[in-house]
Every structure is written in C-alpha cells, then in structure tokens.
Amino acid sequence: MKSISVNNLSKSFINGKETVEAVKPLSFEIDKAELFGFIGPDGAGKTTLLRMLTTLIIADTGTATVDGLDVVNDYKEIRKRVGYMPGKFSLYQDLSVQENLEFFATIFQTTVKENYHLIKDIYDQLAPFSDRPAGKLSGGMKQKLALCCALIHKPTVLFLDEPTTGVDAVSRKEFWEMLKRLKEQGITILVSTPYMDEASLCDRVALMQDGKFLRIDPPSQIIKNYSKKLLAVKGKEMFPLLQHLKQIDGIEMAYPFGEYHHVVLQNDATSIDQLKSKLQSTQELEIKPATPDIEDCFIYAMQNN
Amino acid sequence: MKEQFLAFVKKEWFHIWRDKKTLFILFGLPIVQILIFGFALTNEIKNSRIAVVDQSKDETSQRLIDRIASSRYFDIEEFLKNGDEADGAFKRGKVKLVLIIPENFGSSLKHTNHGAIQVLADASDPNTASTLTSYMQAIVGDFQSDLNEGKKLPYSIVPEVRMLYNPQLKGAYNFVPGVMAMVLMLICTLMTSIAIVKEKETGTMEVLLVSPLKPILVIFAKSTPYLFLSFINIASILLLSVFVLGLPIAGSLMLLIALSLLFSVACLSLGMLISTITDSQQTAMLISLMGLFLPTLMLSGFMFPIENMPLPLKIISNVVPAKWYYFIVKSVMIKGVGLKIIWKEALVLTLMTIIFLGLSIKNYKVRLALK
Numbered sequence: 001m002k003s004i005s006v007n008n009l010s011k012s013f014i015n016g017k018e019t020v021e022a023v024k025p026l027s028f029e030i031d032k033a034e035l036f037g038f039i040g041p042d043g044a045g046k047t048t049l050l051r052m053l054t055t056l057i058i059a060d061t062g063t064a065t066v067d068g069l070d071v072v073n074d075y076k077e078i079r080k081r082v083g084y085m086p087g088k089f090s091l092y093q094d095l096s097v098q099e100n101l102e103f104f105a106t107i108f109q110t111t112v113k114e115n116y117h118l119i120k121d122i123y124d125q126l127a128p129f130s131d132r133p134a135g136k137l138s139g140g141m142k143q144k145l146a147l148c149c150a151l152i153h154k155p156t157v158l159f160l161d162e163p164t165t166g167v168d169a170v171s172r173k174e175f176w177e178m179l180k181r182l183k184e185q186g187i188t189i190l191v192s193t194p195y196m197d198e199a200s201l202c203d204r205v206a207l208m209q210d211g212k213f214l215r216i217d218p219p220s221q222i223i224k225n226y227s228k229k230l231l232a233v234k235g236k237e238m239f240p241l242l243q244h245l246k247q248i249d250g251i252e253m254a255y256p257f258g259e260y261h262h263v264v265l266q267n268d269a270t271s272i273d274q275l276k277s278k279l280q281s282t283q284e285l286e287i288k289p290a291t292p293d294i295e296d297c298f299i300y301a302m303q304n305n
Numbered sequence: 306m307k308e309q310f311l312a313f314v315k316k317e318w319f320h321i322w323r324d325k326k327t328l329f330i331l332f333g334l335p336i337v338q339i340l341i342f343g344f345a346l347t348n349e350i351k352n353s354r355i356a357v358v359d360q361s362k363d364e365t366s367q368r369l370i371d372r373i374a375s376s377r378y379f380d381i382e383e384f385l386k387n388g389d390e391a392d393g394a395f396k397r398g399k400v401k402l403v404l405i406i407p408e409n410f411g412s413s414l415k416h417t418n419h420g421a422i423q424v425l426a427d428a429s430d431p432n433t434a435s436t437l438t439s440y441m442q443a444i445v446g447d448f449q450s451d452l453n454e455g456k457k458l459p460y461s462i463v464p465e466v467r468m469l470y471n472p473q474l475k476g477a478y479n480f481v482p483g484v485m486a487m488v489l490m491l492i493c494t495l496m497t498s499i500a501i502v503k504e505k506e507t508g509t510m511e512v513l514l515v516s517p518l519k520p521i522l523v524i525f526a527k528s529t530p531y532l533f534l535s536f537i538n539i540a541s542i543l544l545l546s547v548f549v550l551g552l553p554i555a556g557s558l559m560l561l562i563a564l565s566l567l568f569s570v571a572c573l574s575l576g577m578l579i580s581t582i583t584d585s586q587q588t589a590m591l592i593s594l595m596g597l598f599l600p601t602l603m604l605s606g607f608m609f610p611i612e613n614m615p616l617p618l619k620i621i622s623n624v625v626p627a628k629w630y631y632f633i634v635k636s637v638m639i640k641g642v643g644l645k646i647i648w649k650e651a652l653v654l655t656l657m658t659i660i661f662l663g664l665s666i667k668n669y670k671v672r673l674a675l676k
Contacts, residue, residue: 054515056673084515090508094323106312
C-alpha cells in the first residue's frame, strides 16, 4: 500500500470576481518512508496541497488517501495518526517549550516519555531553554520545537510546510539531517520548500508552479534529464552583460546564477568561441561550460511551462 | 479523554494567568464597579442644598425651617431676601430647590387656618426635581399634622407607607443585582468570545484541527477556567455587597450561587457561539460589546424598568439572558424567595444555555474556513 495516493486533486479559490486555481488536477503517489519534496515559488499551491492532504480543506475535484484512508470521509482517523507543521509558527507563544511539548503529547493521548527517542536529537538542543516561552525562541529553535510537537505522537506521515523558511543556513542543514533520521524510522515525510538547494536532499521532488507539477522525479533523475548545453559567463559589468546576452540569437535563456550568468544555448553545437564572436563584447569575458543543478532544471522547466 | 481535557484546561489557565493585564481587569472590574456604584454613582438623594426665603420671620416659619434643616435630605445653603433672587441662585447652580415662605405665614395660619408656601425646583433634572418636591411635601405634611395634634379633624386620611424589602430606599438593592449580571456577562461572554477566535487568528487552530481533539471537548475545556473565574467574582461581589454596602442576602445563599453559576454557563456558551461564528478577535469583541453588553445594560430592567418600555422592546428584552438573571437575583437576594417562585426564569436560562451550546458545537468548524 502506498503511503499517499492522490488522484486528480484540485482546488480553486474565489478572490473577488476572479477564480484562482490554486491547485490544478494532480495525481501522484508517495511510498512509505519516502522523503518527498514540493519545490516551488510562493503561490505555487504547495500550502493548499498540503492542507488538502492534512484534511484541513476539501478538494473541489479528485480524491486522496493517506495511509489508505480517505481525506474527506476518514478525516478523524487521519488526524490521529499524521503529524503536521504549518508554515506559520503555530505553537502557544506564552507556553514554555516544555509545556507546549507536554500539551501536544497529551492531546494525542501519549506522553513525552513514550516517544522521547524520536525527538531526542532535536530536543537535546532545546533542553537548555525548556522553561523559556516559545514566543521568545529564535527562528530556528521555534521550528525545531514545532517539529518536536508534530512528532511526539509518532506519526506515520509527517507534513511539513516550509519548515526552513526564515531559518539560518546552519540550522537548515541540521533540520534536514533530522528529517533523514526520521525517514529511517519509517516515517513518510512530505515537505514543501521554496529553496532549490534543499531539493537534492529529498528522495523525490515535485517541481511546482501555478498549481501544476512541472517534473516529478528523484533529483538526480531531473538533473540527468536536462538535455541542454549550459554555459557560465562572467564579465566586469554583469548587468549590461545580462541585457546583452538576452538579445543575442542562438541564446535561449540567460539568467544570473551566483557570480556567473548561466546561458542556455538553443543549438548544442554552438561553441564557446562562436558565442564570444557573437557577443563582440568590449569587456573581457570568462566563458566556461557549466554543470546544471536542480535550479537550472527548474528555471528551464518554468520557462517552458 | 480525561487527560486531554485536563491538559487543555491547564493550557487555557496558563493563557489567562500569564496575561497579567487581563487578569487584573477580570478581578478588578467587579470590585471597582461595586465601589463606584456603591459610593459615587447613586440616585439616592441626601443633603441636597436648598435656599430659603423667609418673609414671615415668625415662630411658625422658624419651626418649619428647623424641621427642614434637620432632615437628612436637605441642607440649607443660604437665606435669600426675596423671591426674585431665586432665579440667580438656581443659575449659579448652588441650590436645587428654593422654599418661599410669604409674609404673615404664621398669623394667617392661626387666624384663617390657611397658610401658603411656594416651592421652586430646578427641573432641568426632572427626576431629582420631582423627588425633592415630594420630600418637601412630606416634611410639610408631617409639620402640619404636628400642628393639628390633639385637634379633631372632620376628615382625615393618613396613608401609612412602608417600603418593603428595602426600607431605607438604598440604591444598592437595585444595582448589586445589575452589576452582578453585567460583570458575569462581561467576563463570561467577552472573554470566551475571544478564546476560540484567537486560536484561529494566531494559527494554532490549524494544529489543533489536525489532532484527535473533539469539538465538544475544546468548547468545554475552554469554558472551564472562566467558570471558575466567575465563581470567584460572584463571591467577591457578594462579600463586598454584604460587608461594605451593608446589603443583606435575604434568600438562600446556595440557591443564589447556583443560579449565578447557571447564568455564567449561559454567558459562556453564548461567548463560545460568538467565537465559533466569527473569524477575528475584533469582530468577536465588537459583537459581544455592542450586541450584548448594551442590551444587558438597557434591556435587563437594571437601568430602565421593562414595564415602561414600548412593546417591541419588551419582546426583545426576553432574549436578553441578563433580564432573567436580574429578576432571579433581585428575588432571591432581596425578597428572599425560593426556587418555587423563580423556576420559570431558571428554566429559561437553562434552555438558552442548551441552545447556545448546541449551536456552537454545530458551528465549530472541523476544517479551515478559507475565503
């Protein structure tokens, strides 16, 4: 049995006079103990999708099951066994770390002691602040506490909505390491994120835009399927260079990428020297072949959507 | 179930206990209201300042003036030379009433058996003016019957008036029940109307929904700490009114407390209903203040007697829970009646509670309401 199975699920909202299709009909399946990522910009429909799967809102069309249970009819049973961490910090700010954790353990009819092994690694870092009100924790600490509270009843499926947004780089890395360890315990994890670099840490990712999946594959597969020739270009005056690159025939796309501009060529046969001569640039340029990563794949997929 | 409930009550209690400002209001409000109504805002008339024009200046007029001066209702502020000065005295705002005794008052009384005096009152405040003039009439009447002592009158009707249940005509008999209704309404309805909607606003509702908590448990657990708070407030209001205002509790204390708790539960369930149908704390507060607090004040019979209202308002007043409770408190606390007399009012409150609770459980949204 698949952990999650979604068939033609969609949802629209009415915003004033126009109807916004937040999630267009989607179908996919997620295996047990899979770490699955929804990657996409703000407004791609990630939160709406997660809320439909966590029984918080009802889809307009289609069906979905979590642990074999229907998200509409069996919502009570689903709510007993899944863990959910909303995008907005949603613990009690005036309750201490310890009190929050104990509250969530009790309402899920368990105790902190019973499942302490699950949260031990995370909670060890929070322990020095156990008496501090949750509202006075740093961003990263808040997210760790929220994860603890979502985990304390040993959920079979864990839904995390942008858990690393607003968290520093080191904490983000730690957070993902924790998710990997949880996966080893047999927990299915669905995580949404706007950060491309986190995609490569998932078993499979769905690249999302405008309520649609552009790709759904393991990250390595997505990169492997990238068929275009990619170049990295660097000059002294980066901004005029980008404007210039965009106007040249034979260049399909050009966009800033770290300290370089990435250039996608229309024709794979075009060589670096040919490009240089086409550019006729007054400034000295560094042009070299680049290996695509998941972000290049995503940008290309978005452009051709 | 039991552990979930207790954990939830504990959490609610932390919210209340850690918000010191609100806590201060919760406990301070009833005390302040009782003291303000007890000592500052009173419609009892004591020591009203008056002016006297005595143009007669004889023994009889002097005895009448002494009689007036010795009553606790009037203080003689000044003596005026003639009636023309009365207008000035009123306009200066110094006096509320002017008594004019004309020339030859004493001798005309003796010889013609007829004496006239004039009473001028400042009717810019009509209630005070009519109360003061009737006090003045009563004093003059007393004085007259003293004069007639020993003489046989052809006809004489003497109404013997007794003010039952409140012989001293103390205002406290009227406002203590009113303040109890107001405070309980405010604490129970206003505070709980924010309770659930606050979780919606801060986003914690999203987590609570994805949990095995049942709606009925959330509603009951949220009300419990407030029920406890209202019990403390009932106790503090009763203690203050007995020991500070000197108001005795005529009926059964247990019955009074039991019915006050019933009213609290009615208010709590009304607050919960507001909380389940609104989606911001501001709306919830506005509804409880404008929609409930004002009717409680206006239509419960506390400020204005319901008997004098036009029919539509009379009908509307029946849906104001405070109206029934106000009647209960007045009956039990002041008249000392038992459940036999007020069971109907108690039944109305019970039915209201059941309806409010039923509606709030029905309206409790088990999913996110998104627009």
